[in-house]
Amino acid sequence: MYRKTYALIDCDILKENIKNIKDNYKYKYYIGVVKANAYGHGDYIVNSLIEGGINYLAASSLEECLNIRKRNKEIPILCLEKIDSDYLDICEKENITITITDMKCFKELDLNKNIKAHIKIDSGMNRLGFKDKNEVKEVYDNLKNSNIKLEGIYTHFGTSGMWDKHYDEAIEKFKEITSLIDLNTIPIVHLSRSLTLVTHPKIDFATGVRLGIVMYGFDQNMKEPEGLRLIKRNRYLKKYNISPISYTNNLKLKTAFSIHSTIMCTKYVKKGEYVGYGAKYTAKEDIKIAIIPIGFADGINKNSSNLTVKINNKEYPIIGEIGMDMITVKIDESIKTKDKVIIFDDVKKRAKELNLSAYCLLTSITNRVPRVYKEKEKYTEIKY
Template identity: 25%
Template sequence: MSRLATIDLGAISRNVETLRAASGRITSMAVVKADGYGHGAVPSARAALEGGADWLGVATIEEALELREAGIEAPILAWLHETDATFPLAVLRDIDLGVSSLVQLEAIASLTPAVGIHLKVDTGLGRSGATPEDWPALVAAAAAHERAGRVRVRGVWSHLSNAGEEADLEQVARFAAALDVVAASGVEPELVHLAATAASLRLPEARFTMVRFGIGCYGLSPFGDATSHDLGLTPAMTLSTTVASTKRVPPGQGVSYGFRYRTAGETTLALVPLGYADGVPRSASGRGPVSINGVTYRVAGTIAMDQFVIDVGDDAVATGDRVTLFGDPATGVPSADEWALAAGTINYEIVTRIGQRVRREYV
């Protein structure tokens, strides 16, 4: 029995190169937060750098420290900080820090040596970042600290909402206004970044001097109207296991909790040893696709914590046969997008939620 996520590192490298070419080969950041969107942060980071990424992006300082401990020396930005953030360790390990408030700025500016900071303005997403009202004071304080040698204002940035072109262009305009405040302060950041994968591909106005590649690094599309193949990307993760057991059952056999599924006739049930404890979404019960011996089946009944069932009819499916939940659809298996549709979610969540009980294998 083998719960296995096979990660194609070559695909990650090629995906980064494809994204770089599509966005004009400007400075790029590969985002490897959340354990590389479930693919493994350190191997994914190395593969992305091999593909030409200039920077790495993570949410937390702890994620950045993991990369440093692995010997990765590329520039790293960490941006999501709690009140007990380990700023001193970040400074010692040369990790750039996102700054969204005066409180964060003052805590960082009190440390030595001076660290690179990326000032974040909230352009409308309503999450982190200084509001337009607080932005001038944050910029002025950062400029003063930079003149005193306490910080290096290396970047200015924000996040788009991906709520449609009109909304994104409104955010671009707000970001441009925020940059005017920065210019008036005398600060000259080398990195100005707003676009992630979606905007880097479809919104040239948002590219500025750096783009951030997130889901695209892993070969998945951020769009509902374009597949990975359409974008020239290759999904890097294949999730598979083996059939744990099979049994012949009569018509009317109830399957899994709640008997949401009953067999229509005499049939064979195959037990698949993956469940919601492994990140397989329970909400895809009765709908999630799998491939066995080149044939696609749907989950029969409820996905349980450790397992689910497939009704394979009279097909010759045996214990030990490989079961692929998702991978590169070009190889004839289901995609993470199909699982996202079955679960009522997005492909980001499908790959990121795959748990540690699933072994990662890198090829």
Template identity: 25%
Template structure:
């Protein structure tokens, strides 16, 4: 008997979201960012749903090798470039483009006569990876002199600040000033910039989280205007129902105490499945209705999430019983709504789905 938890990945929704990105970015080409197992959705699903993209952007050579083995013949960008010089032969074999963000990587490429397509990264204010404006042009000329095809990249720190400052203006100004007069294409926009700063796209955009129907801000309402579709649904079932009296406590630490007689539903999902242990009482769970025609209802978590189970208040779902289906997040319940209650972001929840959770690609 299989445990009832399941992560369903909708490749049609991925395709829809990619088409929406194309409508938003006009003539810009698209690097579909599929790092971290395509944000927890799997490379297999990404390849099936995002096949019309111009290229995939990721971190690991093993992922690039897998894509090539599946027949992917278009471009692949390694977002953090080389981690050591010995990887250059694999980069050439797999025909990868490289982000170059430090002097050591420049030195490694200066020893390589085979021309490689490079996106040189400017630190325009993120202060994470990239060359300072003073060092950028020298790195560009060194790579260009060696025969590599050099393009320009930066990454926005505050593009997700909807209607607030600071935004992308200062970084855009820094980027434009630094690359002035240098040949090459540009890549600037992440998901947030695609959604809210379409004056800052560049020749190549880099959407990631929005392709999966999740908001860069952590608030689903912020992306409703983009008409994106939810890709991942995490579902399970009620495996037990407890009848409590006033004063009875639920779960470890007796965090939740019943104020009156009530029913508690026990769901086969816990922190070992990737559900956040720090989800507070009141975090929403969608419970299916009594018939196929009923849309269902939100029931709140009541009690500490444990390794394999969580518990919900069934006071407003009197029909719910053993075997009733629930959705932890998905098409009926945005993952952002769950993440907000757990004081995190949707990115973390979908990336944290545990290997023991079965995945269905549809």
């Protein structure tokens, strides 16, 4: 690494998170969702996730699945998107499990291929998945006489169901759409994602769960509603007969992701001089500034102006416009060139400050930023 700007990922924390989730929620299959470069953490982490107890992985596209396969030859990987039937040979060779998303997708399959498949059910979100129970039955029956092994069936919840009836309705829809087949013959039945896992009681017929954001350290604990909000909520629950939910859980998770850099140079700015593009910041007094080599091309959000970075354990404000490659920070006399900078190490706080979800913040850090992995005090640098 020549430019000392990088993301640091603590693999030991990720392992502990998974152990903690497994202690609290009992399933046979824990499917680690590692799409979008493992939520920005990088594919390198997959072996740590497996060590922590993940026994299946899932990613969006075939490209993503094949990148993950390079990291581990054994772990089953589910492709969540529809794969063009031209690429089934690759799936067969690389042990990628396909998702059968609809009848057209099924009709295009070569039933002689030795691959595993999961059927996707559309339980209300109107993205991928079957909505018709007769079609599901047709696929189920036809797969029995084929080389394709029906290993799983799943759906994705469009809402958390904490404030609406869609979660309960989705479970009912899933039951209805799968009512003509025997779910007990399908090894992996997986419905929940992070938030629905921790806020609702276990779905009795589910054998697996897809762990995304929770695995990366976001416990999803929430404040219990109070006062008027609580009264409104209880009325709503009663009216729609919504199943019980929990706002808090016993998970003790930590985030494992932080962004670091080093001061490239410092300089003095006189009262009345401006800093950066558009002259958006004018010094109200003589100040000292630091130039730090990270910018919006690295994924630093343009709205980060006025947020702070940490240098020698003290917070200093970012001033002026965020550039493509550089940011400017107002410092004091104690700070000098080559001092280390933490751009952020509290993802939840930074996401909140930027009014973004943690998903958006993590996946917006670009591949220009090398990832450095810490595992048992050993550091490994990867450039994606």
